[in-house]
Amino acid sequence: MRDIPTNPDNLIAGETGDWEIVMGLEIHAQVSSNAKLFSGASTEFGADPNSQVSFVDAGLPGMLPTINERCVEQAVRTGMGLNAEINLYSVFDRKNYFYPDLPQGYQISQFKQPIVGRGTVTIELSDGSTKEIGVERLHLEQDAGKSLHDQHPSQTYVDLNRCGVALMEIVSDPDMRSAEEASAYVEKVQRIVRYVGSCDGVMAEGSLRADVNVSVRRPGGELGTRCEIKNVNSMRFIRQAIEHEARRQIEILEDGGKIDQETRLYDPNKGVTRSMRSKEEAHDYRYFPDPDLLPLEMEQEWVDAIRASLPELPDAKKARFMADFGLSEYDARTLVSDRDSADYYEAVASGRDPKLSANWVTTDLFGYLNRTGINIAESPIKAAQLGQLIDRIIDKTISGRIAKEVFEVMCETHQDPDAIIAEKGLKQVTDEGAITAVVDQVIAENPDKVADVQGGKEKLLGWFTGQVMKLSGGKANPQAVNKILREKILGD
Amino acid sequence: MSLDKDTVRRVARLARIEVAEDRLEALGQELNQIIGFVEQLDEVDTSSVAPMTSVAKQKLRWRADEVTSGGQAEKVTANAPASDMNFFVVPKVVE
Incomplete structure (x- = not known):
């Protein structure tokens, strides 16, 4: 285990002193593919019960598994996203356990020789710092079916549609020390699989789920006994489950008790974890190489071609946004949070001021999208329209303040900014004659204030500017107004 | 061994085979004989041979990512001891 210096901010105060949480995560990510890992049945979500089950998935005798090329490719893409070694030679094993949603009586998985080896994920924390989390491995395996316990008082209903769908199990090193680090890690893995397109990452549908191994110890001391919390299916629950589980373990240890190594389930309604003792016996998995499947061998050229087809990954994109566009770490981090946002931003920033573009995208556009719950890919305000609005600020057709007004109208009507500016007569007045007329009017109406400015109260000029802007309906160019005011009052 | x-x-339990208590002794002897038979392989020096999972001189066959099966819920559940609305039905298993 890698030696990670203790961060005092992560310590939890107990009755008898401080404690440190040590965590490793297993993430199960459902592979995006049309068909299952070893059969030709569909993977689509939400179909009628058992309508997407081949005889292979149902574990019927005489049926042989055949591996889906796309699933292999997706595992390789993900491995590359995790900066991991790709193993050209890997082996499928049988993991034996007995459960109604697993008709074969075993899950086809990879044990000793996984398709992807060691990698690294860089997580980003709220204080702006980053941390490296080691990835031990990624392997391909089959998902199980779904049991429904609420259909009948004494019986369980089993739907095998999910049975045999390809999963990538991503196993981290025990490198995480706080609930924030754990959820930042899941977020980063989610971002990576979405960037490479290997998993949709939707936790609510179970496409991405995490098992968290939690133990506590004295800061930097001997590792404690760990408990595995199963299937925590939202970022919020991950944080809650970890905090609750760490507290539970600390209480036991401080009372002089000892932790039993066990599997626990998080109950989001009660906010507690509880033991799943019934699964204990099932842990005698008796792995052995699956005799139905030869080793999985990949050609180096094939793997190289996959690497060449990878999109720019979030870390590289963030670094480029900071270097090429001069964006702050915070803005760059926000913009690369998903590919659609990054693409949108690049379209807006193309040929325009990158920082001004970033402000409009992260503040005004994201604000509007959040308010309305619209996904950026479906944004009714297109990148070209936001770009046009920024162009009108730059070419001084409108001021920044009027631009905010135009944007509000764009949110309502989805019109082009030019159309709104023309329709509402918002074009900035730069014509000196028109501005001078308004300036003369304000000066004539306020002789005492003019005298004050001339007497040295130059700050009052701002008041004059405000009056002129008001009378012009905000359309006068503020720089031109200032210049004319100074000429008229101070003789500059 | x-x-x-x-x-x-335990092995019988894991395999879901019901074995009466008075049969365990005899069954153990039979299993030991089988293990003894297989253990003869230990006499062969395999230190220079990479572990292999198959002796077949062929490569793993791959399939294209196409939906070629499904839409046969009645057939899939046909042999189940119990089914309802195309679900398999089993005695209640709750964590």
Whole structure:
């Protein structure tokens, strides 16, 4: 285990002193593919019960598994996203356990020789710092079916549609020390699989789920006994489950008790974890190489071609946004949070001021999208329209303040900014004659204030500017107004 | 290697095979004979041979990512001891 210096901010105060949480995560990510890992049945979500089950998935005798090329490719893409070694030679094993949603009586998985080896994920924390989390491995395996316990008082209903769908199990090193680090890690893995397109990452549908191994110890001391919390299916629950589980373990240890190594389930309604003792016996998995499947061998050229087809990954994109566009770490981090946002931003920033573009995208556009719950890919305000609005600020057709007004109208009507500016007569007045007329009017109406400015109260000029802007309906160019005011009052 | 009675009981349990208590002794002896037979392989020096999972001179066959099966819920559940609305129905298993 890698030696990670203790961060005092992560310590939890107990009755008898401080404690440190040590965590490793297993993430199960459902592979995006049309068909299952070893059969030709569909993977689509939400179909009628058992309508997407081949005889292979149902574990019927005489049926042989055949591996889906796309699933292999997706595992390789993900491995590359995790900066991991790709193993050209890997082996499928049988993991034996007995459960109604697993008709074969075993899950086809990879044990000793996984398709992807060691990698690294860089997580980003709220204080702006980053941390490296080691990835031990990624392997391909089959998902199980779904049991429904609420259909009948004494019986369980089993739907095998999910049975045999390809999963990538991503196993981290025990490198995480706080609930924030754990959820930042899941977020980063989610971002990576979405960037490479290997998993949709939707936790609510179970496409991405995490098992968290939690133990506590004295800061930097001997590792404690760990408990595995199963299937925590939202970022919020991950944080809650970890905090609750760490507290539970600390209480036991401080009372002089000892932790039993066990599997626990998080109950989001009660906010507690509880033991799943019934699964204990099932842990005698008796792995052995699956005799139905030869080793999985990949050609180096094939793997190289996959690497060449990878999109720019979030870390590289963030670094480029900071270097090429001069964006702050915070803005760059926000913009690369998903590919659609990054693409949108690049379209807006193309040929325009990158920082001004970033402000409009992260503040005004994201604000509007959040308010309305619209996904950026479906944004009714297109990148070209936001770009046009920024162009009108730059070419001084409108001021920044009027631009905010135009944007509000764009949110309502989805019109082009030019159309709104023309329709509402918002074009900035730069014509000196028109501005001078308004300036003369304000000066004539306020002789005492003019005298004050001339007497040295130059700050009052701002008041004059405000009056002129008001009378012009905000359309006068503020720089031109200032210049004319100074000429008229101070003789500059 | 030799199996004791507890191990035989556990193996039977894991395989979901019901074995009467008075049969465990005899079954253990049979299993030990099988293990002894296989252990003869230990006499061969395999230190220079990479572990292999198959002796077949062929490569793993791959399939294209196409939906070629499904839409046969009645057939899939046809042999189930119990089914309802195309679900398999089993005695209640709740965590």
